[in-house]
Amino acid sequence: MERTAFAREFVGARLKDRRREERLVHIAEQCRAAPDRSFPDIAATSAALTALYRFLRNPAVTLAGILEPHLQATAARCAEAGRVLVVHDTTECQWQGEQRQELGPLRGSKAQGFLAHIALTLSADGSRRPLGILGAHTWIREREVRNRRADGSRTNGNACHRMTDKESARWWKLADAVEGRLGGVEVIHVMDREADAYHIVRDALEHDMRFVIRMARDRVLLDEDEDRLGRTSDVLAGCRDIFTMEVPLTKRAASSTPGSEPARDARTAKLAVTATRASLARPNYDRESVTSLEVNLVCVHEIDAPSDVEPVAWVLITTEPISTTRELCAIVEMYRARWMIEELFKALKTGCAFEKRQLESYDTLTAALGIFLPIAWHLLLLRHEARIEPAAPAERVLSPTQIDILRARLPNVLPEKPTAADALRAVAYLGGHFIKRAPGWLVLGRGLEKLLDLEIGWRLARGLEPIL
Numbered sequence: 001m002e003r004t005a006f007a008r009e010f011v012g013a014r015l016k017d018r019r020r021e022e023r024l025v026h027i028a029e030q031c032r033a034a035p036d037r038s039f040p041d042i043a044a045t046s047a048a049l050t051a052l053y054r055f056l057r058n059p060a061v062t063l064a065g066i067l068e069p070h071l072q073a074t075a076a077r078c079a080e081a082g083r084v085l086v087v088h089d090t091t092e093c094q095w096q097g098e099q100r101q102e103l104g105p106l107r108g109s110k111a112q113g114f115l116a117h118i119a120l121t122l123s124a125d126g127s128r129r130p131l132g133i134l135g136a137h138t139w140i141r142e143r144e145v146r147n148r149r150a151d152g153s154r155t156n157g158n159a160c161h162r163m164t165d166k167e168s169a170r171w172w173k174l175a176d177a178v179e180g181r182l183g184g185v186e187v188i189h190v191m192d193r194e195a196d197a198y199h200i201v202r203d204a205l206e207h208d209m210r211f212v213i214r215m216a217r218d219r220v221l222l223d224e225d226e227d228r229l230g231r232t233s234d235v236l237a238g239c240r241d242i243f244t245m246e247v248p249l250t251k252r253a254a255s256s257t258p259g260s261e262p263a264r265d266a267r268t269a270k271l272a273v274t275a276t277r278a279s280l281a282r283p284n285y286d287r288e289s290v291t292s293l294e295v296n297l298v299c300v301h302e303i304d305a306p307s308d309v310e311p312v313a314w315v316l317i318t319t320e321p322i323s324t325t326r327e328l329c330a331i332v333e334m335y336r337a338r339w340m341i342e343e344l345f346k347a348l349k350t351g352c353a354f355e356k357r358q359l360e361s362y363d364t365l366t367a368a369l370g371i372f373l374p375i376a377w378h379l380l381l382l383r384h385e386a387r388i389e390p391a392a393p394a395e396r397v398l399s400p401t402q403i404d405i406l407r408a409r410l411p412n413v414l415p416e417k418p419t420a421a422d423a424l425r426a427v428a429y430l431g432g433h434f435i436k437r438a439p440g441w442l443v444l445g446r447g448l449e450k451l452l453d454l455e456i457g458w459r460l461a462r463g464l465e466p467i468l
Contacts, residue, residue, distance in 0.1 A: 006032060009073055009132075009374045014065040015058075023055055024066060024371075032375050033452035035352040035445040056364040066370030067136060070377075074121055074132030075181045083124040083186040085334060086134060086178050087341045088171060088195065090117045091348075093355060093365070102362035104140035113355075114140045114362060116369065117170045119178050120341045120377075124188065127388055128337050130344070130380045133373050134181060135174045138366050139167075171195045172203050179209060188212065188320070190338050198282060201317060202289050212334045215297075215315040220281040222292050228281070232315060236299045241272040243325050244303065245332070249312070250339065269312050270303045273332060275322040296322045298331050340380070348376040351441030379444055383424065390421030398423045398451075405454050406430075427451055 010028045013021050030042050043049035055061060078084045092106050094113035103112035119135040122128045175189050189209060191200075193216035204211050221229045229235060251266040279292040298316040305311035316335055321327045348354050352372045359365045385397045394403050397420050406426040407414045414426050428439035431447030439447075 006374075006378055009070040009378075010066070010371075012069040012072075014068050015062075016060040016065075020055065020058065020060065023051075024061075027052060027055065028371050028375070031352075031371055032378065033448070035372070035375050035379070035448070036350075036442055037353070038356065038358070053359075053364075056359065056367045057361075059363075061367045062363075063136060063138060063366040063370040066367060067133065067373065070132060070374045071134060071181065074134050077131040078121055078134075078182055078185050078187075081123045081125070081131060081185075083188075084131065084182070085122045085124045085128075085188050085190055085337055086175070087120045087122060087190045087338050088117070088174060089120075089192060089338070089341045089345075090115055090170075090194065091345045093349075093369070095355060100360060100362075102140070103365075104142060106141070114138050114365070115167075117174060118341065118344070118373070119174050120344050122337055122340055124186070124334075126333070128340055128384070129388070130340065130377055130384055132377055134178045136369070136373060137170050137174055138369065139170075140362060168194070168197045168200065171197070172200050175204065175209060175211075176207070179207070186210075188334060190334055192338060196317065198280070198286060198289060198293070201280065201293055201295065205293060205295075205319070210319045212316055212318045212320065212331055214335065215317055222279040222281050224279075226279070226292055229279075232278070232297065235276065235278065236274065236297065236315065239274045239276050239299070241274050242328065244270055244272050245329060246270050247332075247336065264309060267306070267309075269305065271300050271312060271332070272303050273328050274299045275328055277322075280317075296320065298322060298328060300332055300335075340384075344376055344380050347379040347441050348372055351379045351445040352376050353445075379441060379448070382427075382448075383439075383444060386420040386424030390419055392420045394418040394420055394423035396420050398427075401458065402451055402455060405451065405458050409454060 007025050007029055010025045011021070013024050015021050015024060034042050039052055040049055043052055092109070092113055093116055094106050094109060094111035095103065096111050100112055103114060106113050106115075115138065117137045118133060121131040121134045123131060171191060171194070178189070179187060187210065189204070189211040191211065191213045193214045195213050196216035201211075201213065203209075215232065218231045218233050221232055221235050223229045246268055249264065249267050249269050251264065275296060275298045277294070278297045279294055282289050282291050282293075296318050298314075298318060300312065300314040300316070302311035302313065314335065316331060318331055320331050320334070322331070352375055354369065354372050354376075357365065357368055359368060382397050385392065389396070394414075398406070403414070403418060403423065406423070407418075410426050410429055413429055414422055418426070424439070424444075427447035428443055429447065430450040431439070431443040431445070
């Protein structure tokens with residue numbers, strides 16, 4: 001039986017039974033065909049719905065087992081690309097209403113849920129083409145804020161350092177796992193402020209790992225004699241700007257998560273860039289690590305920002321060279337690629353309606369996450385291809401059969417030789433999108449659902465072999 005390229009992202013899952021593995025492929029295709037619909041709507045009959053829930057409740061069906069073939073396929077795409085960015089970040093998956101015993105509290109929210117730490121791989125050729133997921137780690141918090149004692153007081157740095165189950169350890173563990181999968185591939189890890197921990201930078205340097213990490217705290221720097229030079233902000237203030245560049249900033253919605261970036265409207269920002277070599281001083285509470293770490297620092301700050309907005313201000317810790325303007329531009333662009341993982345999370349939560357899944361346990365929800373993460377990646381890839389290379393052939397994002405169906409269904413929308421942008425527009429039209437601005441994740445999911453439904457009838461009417 002013919003399988004779609006997407007279905008092959010699930011072939012060979014490690015579920016301890018071939019029948020379960022085949023069942024997974026069928027379920028994944030059902031979910032991809034209607035990513036924002038509920039499981040009762042996806043399942044054709046009550047028996048099919050019961051079988052789907054039974055599948056997700058099976059102890060052998062795990063996040064790691066489901067994702068394994070997709071991780072392998074992603075690694076193969078990375079090997080073909082040769083040089084990749086791996087963007088790491090954490091998202092909160094939350095559920096309102098009925099209490100679920102196996103979920104935990106989330107920071108700043110009355111909802112329950114779990115946290116998911118994801119590694120998304122992008123091509124490093126400037127296109128930022130999403131190549132797939134290379135790792136996913138989930139966990140539950142026992143209490144809302146981990147860096148406070150039972151009486152509510154904040155734990156000091158020494159106490160946090162002695163903790164054996166620090167959440168920050170996940171950044172290094174997942175990066176190390178990614179490196180293990182990508183032998184022979186040139187890898188640069190991109191991480192946000194939460195990864196600014198001395199032990200993470202230390203371990204990455206000790207293992208010759210390349211990275212761009214946004215600094216979260218004003219660290220102490222040392223001179224060549226390992227005497228205190230001053231705070232990072234003071235040292236960088238004495239460095240002259242090397243060049244300026246203009247970059248488009250996307251619109252960002254406000255987040256309810258404490259410490260998140262504020263909302264902003266889309267605008268073009270003029271950024272000044274400077275850089276220096278520096279020695280990060282070891283924190284006072286850490287008596288085991290080396291006394292300093294040699295890194296490059298890149299400071300990015302916005303010039304002439306509107307008075308009513310918060311100016312862009314980044315300090316990036318990196319292993320990448322900083323000798324030329326071209327190298328500095330590359331580092332800034334690497335960090336700017338981090339927004340792609342935010343888009344992945346939107347595709348997961350909006351396009352796939354993951355947080356609306358009515359499953360009763362942590363195990364079933366994380367198993368469902370294993371199904372929907374590759375679907376979210378596929379939605380991200382579809383939109384990315386049409387936006388970055390709008391003039392590319394439509395076959396880049398859709399199959400020839402799907403293009404024929406769209407041409408028949410939407411004769412006034414799809415031209416004779418459609419491009420990737422034309423294909424995306426047609427899929428969005430199927431989902432009910434008729435305005436000029438780029439379609440959102442929900443309408444893309446609905447359009448893809450209708451297209452795949454039409455494809456089933458198209459193939460049956462022509463006596464063609466069905467697709468799984």
